[in-house]
């Protein structure tokens with residue numbers, strides 16, 4: 001399918017694919033096996049200007065939007081979803097800053113994120129606040145000299161590796177979610193410590209860590225936007241970042257489809273290649289349909305976000321849910337087509353199947369997002385009734 | 386530092402076919418690439434520039450299409466590009482090539498270092514680098530696998546030999562050819578690609594170089610390719626059978642009669 005990319009988008013996509021194939025494929029199995037953070041690849045991505053893609057030109061970026069970000073994420077995820085999320089999380093950690101930061105804040109942080117010298121991360125989830133993100137307990141008390149942070153964030157992608165964290169914390173405890181604010185915390189701020197790297201089912205090269213704040217003092221100039229808007233800022237952020245998870249799903253499913261097709265072509269049983277068997281053909285055809293439908297929806301949602309539309313909740317949730325459910329199904333079927341070989345760790349589809357599961361969980365579980373879509377449907381019904 | 390990296394556009398395969406009638410390479414349908422050995426030269430030049438400042442100029446002699454190789458070099462970090470292109474340059478052997486390149490290099494702003502790949506994958510001679518050094522009357526080191534130090538007027542490099550490594554100091558300006566062990570070439574950057582699309586490529590012919598047409602190209606070559614052919618392969622395989630001991634004995638006999646042991 002031709003999605004009519006412009007010259008710059010084609011260049012970004014081609015280069016991302018080249019990095020994926022030349023730099024990621026040779027090491028992905030080892031990174032997964034050793035659960036090692038992909039620093040060399042991060043440096044390659046930085047040298048190729050990939051972290052500039054999602055940063056505005058005024059701050060040394062290339063001024064791309066959600067669509068450009070999706071192209072890079074998709075290409076990386078086609079070969080390793082763990083590398084893809086590491087890259088995407090840096091975008092996630094910068095987006096609130098880009099949207100609500102002052103000129104001074106943007107000048108201070110964005111150029112280093114654009115050059116890839118520093119990674120970013122976003123932290124809202126806590127032990128008591130997963131799907132119920134409004135139930136956070138971490139506080140940021142206003143004191144002389146800034147905000148004093150106390151509390152624990154859980155499951156934070158790029159935790160421990162990133163230098164710049166956008167943290168959602170309560171500046172007004174009494175008001176709950178309405179008293180939340182977004183604050184930038186830099187690594188190495190006294191009182192800011194990390195838990196151990198979590199051991200995960202998939203995306204094992206990516207770092208997921210607990211963040212703990214113990215009387216951690218950050219300057220007042222690190223507050224993003226107005227106090228009390230943190231929860232709304234976070235929800236708005238996810239509305240704009242979810243197509244990126246969709247793109248991660250599309251890339252992953254594409255990779256699995258290609259691997260399964262290759263295997264079916266080569267594997268001979270009953271004197272014929274698997275790919276000549278109708279059952280296998282239909283499985284592959286269904287996988288291809290899922291991948292292309294996901295891609296079309298993800299790109300449409302990304303372009304809708306980039307159009308500046310005010311409310312994109314429904315569209316971006318649909319893209320994330322549909323594409324991640326498809327990626328789960330496609331990767332399971334890819335393992336099935338590859339049979340016993342597919343189940344082995346030295347064949348990539350096994351990793352792809354493990355990597356797929358997280359896509360249905362983070363940035364809003366698919367249940368929570370279906371709830372959100374249903375709420376929109378009901379609201380629309382109420383308006384037209 | 387002003388560094389020149391020389392590169393050549395070559396067919397992107399080592400399995401070229403030869404047209405038996407004309408004795409020339411069949412280039413149809415084969416994508417052209419930067420000679421892989423030259424990518425290490427370019428990478429090293431860009432790294433030196435990043436470390437010591439200055440600029441990297443890439444130079445190639447070739448047909449107008451070689452423009453693509455120079456643009457790719459810009460996407461990989463080269464600052465300026467010079468294409469030596471003229472009908473008169475066609476058919477050059479290594480001598481005429483080195484002559485043309487060296488005449489261009491002396492015309493450039495003061496150069497501190499010239500870096501070439503160790504050889505090309507199509508010509509395979511490895512002669513252009515050293516010949517050029519001779520013509521430029523600059524010191525020359527081949528097969529450099531590490532640049533250890535560069536100071537104002539000299540450089541110290543480690544180079545590979547059959548037996549091991551040698552450390553050599555040479556005064557600058559100098560010419561070196563590099564081995565692939567020296568670095569891992571980067572992939573291009575997005576900004577580099579964008580710059581490469583609009584970059585101006587300087588093109589010089591015999592007039593700009595101020596050379597006589599008889600001193601370049603086929604006319605200026607002292608060697609000429611008369612015929613290219615694949616040596617005929619005569620396969621002779623012998624398969625021993627019987628139990629292992631018998632096979633081993635038979636093998637020893639054969640090696641002895643062939644005077645191998």
Ligand SMILES: Cc1cc2nc3c(=O)[nH]c(=O)nc-3n(C[C@H](O)[C@H](O)[C@H](O)COP(=O)(O)OP(=O)(O)OC[C@H]3O[C@@H](n4cnc5c(N)ncnc54)[C@H](O)[C@@H]3O)c2cc1C
Pocket residue numbers: 089121122123124125129130131132154155156157158200208358361362363364365366367368371
């Ligand atoms: C690898 C990884 C990386 C992550 N990275 C980040 C990060 O960078 N930053 C960050 O802030 N967070 C991050 N998270 C957290 C992630 O967003 C949460 O795990 C996710 O939102 C789900 O929350 P939970 O784990 O507490 O599950 P729960 O909320 O406890 O949900 C458990 C189950 O109950 C279902 N459920 C809960 N409530 C409802 C409901 N009302 N209706 C229907 N079903 C419901 C859920 O769908 C789910 O199936 C990450 C998590 C993981 C595992």
